[in-house]
Amino acid sequence: MPLLPLAAVRPLNPLLMPWRRLAARAWLREADCDYWLQRLHPLLSLNRVYARLLARRWVSDDMLALTLQCNGNACDWRPGQHVQLFREVDGVRLSRCYSLTAVDGRGRIELAIKRQAGGRLSGLLQDHLGIGECVELSQASGSLRWPSQAQGVLLLAAGSGITPLLGLLRQALASGYSAPVTLLHYVRERGQRAFAEELQALMQRHANLQVRWSLTGQAAQGDELSGRFCPAHVPERAAEQALACGPHGFVAAVQRWWQGGETPASLQSEAFSPAPVDAGEQTCVRLAFRRSGVACQGDTAQSLLEQAEAQGLRPMHGCRQGICTRCTCQLLSGRVRDLRSGLVSDEPGQAVRLCVSVPLGDVEIDL
Amino acid sequence: MSNREDRELNEVELQAFAAELDALRQRTLASLGSEDARYIRRVRAAVRACCWSGRLLLMLGWFPPTWLLGSLLLALGKILENMELGHNVMHGQYDWMNDPELSGRDYEWDIVGPSDFWRHTHNHVHHTWTNVVGMDDDVGYGVVRLFPEQRWKPFYRWQPLWVTLQALLFQYAVAIQHLRLDQYFKGRLSAAELRPLLRQFNAKLLRQWGKDYLLFPVLALLLGANALAVLVGNLLANLLRNLWTFAVIFCGHFTEKAAVFSKESVLGESRGHWYLRQLRGSSNLEGGRLLHILTGNLSHQIEHHLFPDLPARRYAEMAVDVRAIAQRYGQLYNSGSFAGQLATVLRRIWRYRLPPQAALQP
Known part of the structure; x- marks a missing residue:
């Protein structure tokens, strides 16, 4: 007690x-x-x-x-x-x-x-x-913000990408945002339309809100859309600003469309899965060292310690062979492989040793 | 290395030897889980229970049963915190748990030596260059000659006295090791380089003294208890811990059958070589479960040196495999009772106080 x-x-x-x-x-x-x-x-x-x-x-x-x-x-x-x-x-x-x-x-x-x-x-x-x-x-982070000055907002969500957008939408509507808002939510099956009842109720209460669902793994019924994101899904209604959230592939597709022109003036996006990378091959990846504020191109062959040093950083280190743990740092995001054991770590917050870890894709390190 | 009968291994054998130890490491790593997490948290709970109950009992003044019990409980708590909790956590043995309270990089232990010093002198220097004369400062800590391979200096003639002082003040000896005062006095380390280290050392010293010798005695005064009894109880607890940790650590690498190595022998060393050096340079203590816990499982010094980053509570079960591997490759597995191993260390201290010629004629 x-x-x-x-x-x-x-x-x-x-x-x-x-x-x-x-x-x-x-x-x-x-x-x-x-x-x-x-x-x-x-x-x-x-x-x-x-x-x-x-x-x-x-x-x-x-x-x-x-x-x-x-x-x-x-x-x-x-x-x-x-x-x-x-x-x-x-x-x-x-x-x-x-x-x-x-x-x-x-x-x-x-x-x-x-x-x-x-x-x-x-x-x-x-x-x-x-x-x-x-x-x-943990403490909250993330930079998505509701564009409250915009004359129209387009929300594009795939799967659980609905969650941050719903948070912003609820708050905006509750505080009286009255310009047109369109929400497109992409889900595989009808049963995955999260918060559908609440969104329908919001639509009835707020005439400026229009919500449509697109099914990527089932035949569409009624006013449902069908298939993955394509520009034709976006209604004619003018939208100054767009927010997109979903897996990497979805966000990349939206960004390609947005860069094509004839589109909202600004796009905020957040992807919650990293771009896939083939293990084993030497590929270019993005490295971010948060405390040092350094972001750079790296590869999947050299250890993180060597790559950090190549950027002019001087991380604390000792034996350079995985014994002394002096170079241990937190992995903030991404996947790394231990050179000695082949063990892959992708747990955010995991302690990894820079001298025996190579990145497997884009990583962020607390260094 | 006349006191050991080890088979020399060729390259192929060395590789196979390393592969077997690597496999043992992988097996153990794969089996880490909630039992290990529960264990280290229980150790921490025991540390807290011992320290806090000890301090509480000391508040009752000089009454012998409570004063003695309080001092002993505080000493026990400090020993556990030093050995089984602090030392092992700071090796990163529990980093896999992702628990910020048990993170090897951030843990600060309850002794005057700042953790950052220790992570350098111990985790890096000592564990990488174990028993390499001239590279591993733990070989005699600069004040003791333990092996004939160490060059004799007149200063070593009185080393039984130096060792006694070192044992009594062991936590300070460990703390100042990183300051490299010998290098400073020889002029190889500038005052500007030394200053930041000294500042860090002083800050930690102030905290430790402030806690043990000021805060709790003053608290006793305010509560109307005997401040002197609290102060002396703290002194005794720290003294007991110094003696205990000294004995355990000297038994780790300076027993009769422990080997030392030359700087030349470690040039371009392979993983197999490194493993072999750890095995030959370390020695184990045999005893019951209590001994293992109180030594922070450094009684399994060989396993600790082969696998410094695996949870120490696993060393006992790994020791069975390590012993079998050592036997298969014809390597001596240096293990003995605490008293027996300590006696051989003391004999070394006594024997090598004299220059080489004198030592030959006993």
Whole structure:
């Protein structure tokens, strides 16, 4: 039984400031502080974001919306951003990225989780995460924003790409956006039209909203569209600004169309899967070293340490043969292969050794 | 290397030897999971329980049963934190868990040596160049001559005294190792290079002393308890930990049958060579489960040196395979009781205090 009620968690947060300062200056160990705070309430933490599951709601055959109450460390989050959700599986803290479909000012958020075939986390979350359980989240990030000055907005979503766009759309309509909005959602089957009922209800309430679905794996009925994204799907209505979100292939197709002209003035896009890369062959990839602010072309043959040094970076390192762990860095996104064991890591936040890791595609490293 | 009877391995054998150890490493890596995660968290829980209950008992003043128990519990907590938790976590043994609280790059342990110093002198220098005279500073830490291969200096004549001081102040010896004061006094390290290191060292020293010798005694004063009892209890706990860690670490590489290597022998070293050097340069301690835990599983020094980044709790089961592999390749597997191994270390300290000619005539 927690000693404090849930309602006290967020008001208590500013009082932790002195402890936070001491921990930041290494006078206190943050893990020990969090241990005692969690005796008071499991959501309390100096710096980390913990959230309690308040409600579960199926929004399509394969997508579950979770309503979560976050602690006070979740501040200034916006719909359309995404967070990592952490969960320990077999001793390993796994994380997956989910978009915020709703955010209120009191730390209550909604995430929508789509079941991924063969995924390690999505099925587990859908089947086993119970009401009242606590999960850890990362701070929110992401730059998609609603173009509130635009005279018309086109939203293009594929699969779970609907989630950030829905977050932005809900907020925009609630705050009185009245110019025309068109949403095209591409799904494989009819049952995957996530949030369909809510979108239909929104359409009835807001005359400026038009939502259409396109089925890529089933025959279309009624006013449904059919097939993958093609320019003919985009209605004649003028749209100044477009937002696109979906897997890499979808976003690339939208970008090609957009670059062709006769299209909205600006396009914001977010792809949630990386471009596929053949392992084994030497290919060009994008490397990003976040702390150093360096982005460059790299290859899949040399170790990340060598490639970082070739960019003039001087990462801390030691033995250069995978023994001493001095060059360990966090992998933020992408996939790397361990040269010694052939083991592939693609877990965001995973510690990798630069000297024995080669990228398998575009990667981002916390260096 | 007269004290060992190892078969020399040719290139093909070395490759096969490395492949067998690599395979053992892969098997263990593949089987890491929730048991290992649970274990290290339980160790951390034990550290907290020991340290906090020890500190609480010390608040009761000089009353012998509580004061002694409090000091011993605090010492036990510090030993566990130093050996099984801090040392192993800082090797990145639990990095696979992705837990920021157990990340090898960020963990800061409860001793005066800053973790960053240790990650360099120990994880990099010592583990890469294990027992290479002139490259691995852990061979005698610059104050002890343990092998005839080390050049004798008059200074070594009194080394039993230096070693005693080092044992009593072991955490400081470990901490200043990275400052390379010998290089500074020889003029090979400038004051400008030394200054940032000194600043880092002083900051950590201040934190450790502030906690053990100021904060808790003052807290005792404020609570109306005996500040001196708390202060002395902390001193005793740190002293006991110094002695224990000294004994364990000296038994790791300086026993009678431990080998040292020349700088020339490691030029262009292959993975097989590196494995072989780790096996020959390390020595194990035999004992019960408690001994293994209290040494942070450095009682399996051989396995630790072959696989420094695998969770130490796995060394015991890996030792069975390593022993069999060593036997198949005709390599001595250096293992013995704690008392027996320590005695051979002390004998080395006594024997090699004298110059080479004198040592020949006992």
